[in-house]
Amino acid sequence: xxxxxIGIPCALALAMTGLCGARAQTIDLSSSKxxxxxxxxxxxxxxxxxxxxxxxxxxxxxGLTKGGFFYYSNAFxxxxxxxxxxxxxxxxxxxRWTNSDIPLDRLIRPAVVIDVSGKTAKNADYALxxxxxxxxxxxxGRIPDGAIVLLRTGWSARWPDxxxxxxxxxxxxxxxxxxxxxGPEAAALLVSERHVSLIGVDTASVDIGxxxxxxxxxxxxxxxxxxxxxxxxxxxxxxxxxxxxxxxxKIAQGSGAPARVIAFAPR
Numbered sequence: 436x437x438x439x440x441i442g443i444p445c446a447l448a449l450a451m452t453g454l455c456g457a458r459a460q461t462i463d464l465s466s467s468k469x470x471x472x473x474x475x476x477x478x479x480x481x482x483x484x485x486x487x488x489x490x491x492x493x494x495x496x497x498g499l500t501k502g503g504f505f506y507y508s509n510a511f512x513x514x515x516x517x518x519x520x521x522x523x524x525x526x527x528x529x530x531r532w533t534n535s536d537i538p539l540d541r542l543i544r545p546a547v548v549i550d551v552s553g554k555t556a557k558n559a560d561y562a563l564x565x566x567x568x569x570x571x572x573x574x575x576g577r578i579p580d581g582a583i584v585l586l587r588t589g590w591s592a593r594w595p596d597x598x599x600x601x602x603x604x605x606x607x608x609x610x611x612x613x614x615x616x617x618g619p620e621a622a623a624l625l626v627s628e629r630h631v632s633l634i635g636v637d638t639a640s641v642d643i644g645x646x647x648x649x650x651x652x653x654x655x656x657x658x659x660x661x662x663x664x665x666x667x668x669x670x671x672x673x674x675x676x677x678x679x680x681x682x683x684x685k686i687a688q689g690s691g692a693p694a695r696v697i698a699f700a701p702r
Contacts, residue, residue, distance in 0.1 A: 528656030
């Protein structure tokens with residue numbers, strides 16, 4: 436008998452096979468690694484420059500109680516859009532899903548990783564193109580319908596250096612940002628022709644830093660496709676073969692939320 440085997444319920448089997456009635460698949464932990472794709476939240480967490488506040492942690496109690504036992508508790512405060520987080524479709528598309536509306540099966544899917552770090556090293560404002568997607572598919576096969584598409588730019592290595600990561604560290608200003616991400620044509624192809632369930636990137640936005648019309652946000656939002664931003668450790672995932680689980684805080688009617696994102700990948 437194989438050990439360290441986790442059976443996947445029907446909803447997760449659907450995410451992996453597209454057929455809920457198919458024989459349940461498994462994740463064999465003896466041949467898989469779990470990769471944390473999330474940055475921790477702390478005083479150094481990077482938020483969009485126009486956010487008036489960042490992450491705040493207030494200690495409420497740490498120490499012995501009157502009853503003689505140890506107790507530790509904090510209160511925290513955070514904008515929705517900062518650190519590793521999800522953008523709900525309604526963030527840029529009226530009447531689309533809010534954070535709490537996103538179906539769970541959109542957040543648990545096989546993932547593909549498109550690596551453009553070689554191009555971003557020469558161009559901080561590089562935007563993924565439809566040609567890049569075609570080249571990836573030429574090498575790896577067609578992106579499966581319903582997959583999660585993650586874009587690796589290499590930018591997470593700059594975290595938490597705000598100026599290096601965003602291209603500018605002027606407080607309250609977002610008009611001189613420089614970092615790579617998805618391009619509008621690639622985003623349109625992914626949502627309309629590959630029917631992706633989610634896209635994600637290891638930079639501060641699914642739009643490139645210099646964008647002022649946020650067309651990628653608007654394109655995916657209109658298609659009810661959420662976006663993950665400020666991911667990390669994408670270099671530990673293969674181009675294909677990983678399973679991603681993205682669990683945002685379930686904020687009712689939220690435009691987004693902090694998220695813990697992990698991946699199961701072959702060792």
